Amino acid sequence: MSGKTVSIPAEATPAPKGALSQGRTPTPWELRQLESAPKSKSRASADRVICGLPIVMAALVIAQYKLAPNVGNAITTDTYTYFILFMAFLVSVKFIMSCFSKTSYEKLLAKAPLYTAGFLLFALYDYATLKSGILPLPYFPWPDRILNGIYEDRALLLDCIKNSLILLFSGYFAGVFAGLLTGLASGLSSRVRYWVMPLIQILGPIPSTTWLPIILIVASSLFGGSVFLIALGVWYPVTMTSMLGVLNIPKANFEAARTLGAGKTRLVFKVALPATMPHIFQGLTQGMSVACTALMVAEMMGVESGLGWYINWQRGWAEFAKMYGAVIVICVTFSIVNFLLSLVKRRVLRWQEVNWN
Amino acid sequence: MSGQAGHIIVKNLTKIFARSDLNATLVALENLDMEILPTEFISIVGTSGCGKSTLLRIIAGLETATFGQVFCDGEAIRDTDPRRGLVFQEHSLFPWLSVRDNIAFGLRATGKYRSSVELVDRMISIVGLQEFANSYPHQLSGGMRQRVSLVRALIVSPNVLLLDEPLGALDSFTRMNMQDELLRLWNEHRNTMILITHDVDEAIYLSQRIYIMSPRPGRIACEIPLRISYPRNRSSSEFVNVRNMILRKLDFAKEEQEDYNL
Ligand SMILES: Nc1ncnc2c1ncn2[C@@H]1O[C@H](COP(=O)(O)OP(=O)(O)O)[C@@H](O)[C@H]1O
Numbered sequence: 001m002s003g004k005t006v007s008i009p010a011e012a013t014p015a016p017k018g019a020l021s022q023g024r025t026p027t028p029w030e031l032r033q034l035e036s037a038p039k040s041k042s043r044a045s046a047d048r049v050i051c052g053l054p055i056v057m058a059a060l061v062i063a064q065y066k067l068a069p070n071v072g073n074a075i076t077t078d079t080y081t082y083f084i085l086f087m088a089f090l091v092s093v094k095f096i097m098s099c100f101s102k103t104s105y106e107k108l109l110a111k112a113p114l115y116t117a118g119f120l121l122f123a124l125y126d127y128a129t130l131k132s133g134i135l136p137l138p139y140f141p142w143p144d145r146i147l148n149g150i151y152e153d154r155a156l157l158l159d160c161i162k163n164s165l166i167l168l169f170s171g172y173f174a175g176v177f178a179g180l181l182t183g184l185a186s187g188l189s190s191r192v193r194y195w196v197m198p199l200i201q202i203l204g205p206i207p208s209t210t211w212l213p214i215i216l217i218v219a220s221s222l223f224g225g226s227v228f229l230i231a232l233g234v235w236y237p238v239t240m241t242s243m244l245g246v247l248n249i250p251k252a253n254f255e256a257a258r259t260l261g262a263g264k265t266r267l268v269f270k271v272a273l274p275a276t277m278p279h280i281f282q283g284l285t286q287g288m289s290v291a292c293t294a295l296m297v298a299e300m301m302g303v304e305s306g307l308g309w310y311i312n313w314q315r316g317w318a319e320f321a322k323m324y325g326a327v328i329v330i331c332v333t334f335s336i337v338n339f340l341l342s343l344v345k346r347r348v349l350r351w352q353e354v355n356w357n
Numbered sequence: 358m359s360g361q362a363g364h365i366i367v368k369n370l371t372k373i374f375a376r377s378d379l380n381a382t383l384v385a386l387e388n389l390d391m392e393i394l395p396t397e398f399i400s401i402v403g404t405s406g407c408g409k410s411t412l413l414r415i416i417a418g419l420e421t422a423t424f425g426q427v428f429c430d431g432e433a434i435r436d437t438d439p440r441r442g443l444v445f446q447e448h449s450l451f452p453w454l455s456v457r458d459n460i461a462f463g464l465r466a467t468g469k470y471r472s473s474v475e476l477v478d479r480m481i482s483i484v485g486l487q488e489f490a491n492s493y494p495h496q497l498s499g500g501m502r503q504r505v506s507l508v509r510a511l512i513v514s515p516n517v518l519l520l521d522e523p524l525g526a527l528d529s530f531t532r533m534n535m536q537d538e539l540l541r542l543w544n545e546h547r548n549t550m551i552l553i554t555h556d557v558d559e560a561i562y563l564s565q566r567i568y569i570m571s572p573r574p575g576r577i578a579c580e581i582p583l584r585i586s587y588p589r590n591r592s593s594s595e596f597v598n599v600r601n602m603i604l605r606k607l608d609f610a611k612e613e614q615e616d617y618n619l
């Protein structure tokens with residue numbers, strides 16, 4: 001080798017930033033900062049602007065609504081203004097928080113494009129209906145009318161949400177319970193599997209809503225019949241996933257448990273059940289979407305309460321604003337239900353090596 | 358604690374497997390005899406596929422003998438028993454339980470958890486995993502997992518500990534550390550240890566007696582008592598002599614295997 005001294009490029013060995021030089025290990029956030037490529041000045045300020053974009057977009061939505069001329073002599077109220085203002089307020093709170101906390105800044109930065117797109121969608125729809133009439137009444141009421149429709153019927157809607165949720169969860173939990181029972185049993189015992197498999201193969205592929213006409217005739221109570229219908233729809237995916245889950249558990253898990261003195265009950269509830277949980281949650285998620293569909297069908301076809309019934313009823317009166325309102329309420333309700341389910345899933349499956357981000 | 362318990366007698370053991378793929382049967386073990394005394398540390402070495410795991414699984418009660426019998430303290434073995442612990446080669450920790458709960462599993466299963474909660478903490482610190490008590494298995498290194506497997510089996514104070522290549526998947530540094538760990542645990546618990554290994558040095562370093570198995574069908578080819586005092590020096594002349602002798606015997610066993618293959 002020649003006598004040349006090797007110089008180490010400066011950026012290859014970043015000086016430990018604060019945390020390490022003080023002799024403590026970095027927090028997860030600091031770690032991500034240390035390991036990620038450093039942001040350039042211009043990139044950092046661009047990110048700041050992106051965080052503020054939703055607020056700007058919300059202001060544009062309100063400006064268009066208040067300032068641009070309406071089509072025909074449409075009557076408008078301030079409900080929509082207040083609604084957008086409220087949404088803008090929530091985003092502003094997040095923005096202010098992001099100035100003080102690095103974690104909420106990163107969260108907002110990730111969500112800002114979505115929020116902006118949401119406001120943009122409002123602006124576009126408002127333009128297509130109220131401002132230009134491209135989408136005409138009565139089939140396409142503008143956002144303000146829809147919001148007023150929801151507000152007018154709020155008491156009835158709340159009652160409908162309550163009834164829908166009661167029906168949904170009665171059917172869902174009944175189906176989950178039955179599904180776990182047959183799924184775990186047929187996973188663990190080949191004799192049970194022998195008798196349950198044909199049933200699964202016949203009933204499984206048929207959408208549970210197919211049975212609705214029969215249930216309408218046979219069931220003594222419509223509520224009971226609908227619970228059965230939803231439960232049947234949930235039962236299939238939960239049975240399948242939990243059975244396959246049990247069959248896929250490595251034998252070593254059972255053997256280790258047995259050599260440690262675990263009895264039959266413990267093998268089922270402390271080994272088979274937790275080991276199958278990742279599979280079961282697939283079934284639970286699938287089952288939830290089946291349950292929501294079955295709920296809507298049941299409510300539109302027979303049950304005289306709930307959100308599905310409300311939509312049908314308002315359609316009968318040609319109250320399209322209220323119909324759309326109900327669609328929005330359904331979306332929000334089901335999103336919340338699914339969000340809660342995913343929270344439970346994360347909590348239960350926290351042992352899994354999964355990157356949730 | 359275990360006193361004179363942990364006495365294993367294998368009598369005329371034959372194990373035949375049905376091979377569904379060939380519609381044939383396979384003799385994994387044939388007329389095998391052995392006796393292991395309480396508190397003894399023995400090793401079984403042999404080429405892979407010669408039936409070591411099968412033998413251990415029968416002693417554990419996970420597999421049933423086709424002919425012959427295995428006795429533990431005078432009782433014929435029919436099922437698994439927490440008095441006979443088993444440590445597998447691959448990590449067979451429960452992935453859904455934290456290190457703590459994995460270790461406590463046996464205590465809970467045998468209904469002794471309430472009365473010995475602090476034993477769990479002691480076991481965790483014995484293998485130096487205090488910082489990882491609440492971690493999940495996938496967050497541990499291979500060596501840490503095997504240490505957890507070891508104390509998980511040990512915590513119910515089994516009279517016999519069956520070790521199926523427990524260190525086989527570890528790198529040589531971790532492995533040597535774990536071998537000392539094994540000796541320490543054995544000294545403390547004084548249980549019967551039956552170790553399967555494909556590492557001749559490991560067998561000589563740890564055990565009081567070595568069984569060499571010959572393959573297809575699995576039999577005891579010979580039995581080598583070791584009278585070297587602990588702790589053993591891997592480069593001492595005694596150690597090296599024994600190693601050379603065993604390697605010669607294993608060669609002989611290999612020739613036999615080829616005969617059977619014909
Ligand atoms: N459950 C089983 N079914 C059929 N054959 C088996 C089974 N378990 C082991 N064997 C056969 O028995 C022989 C011995 O296997 P094993 O005891 O695992 O060997 P080792 O542990 O010494 O490598 C092998 O030929 C293997 O194919």
Ligand SMILES: [Mg+2]
Nearest residue numbers: 409410411521
């Ligand atoms: Mg083996």
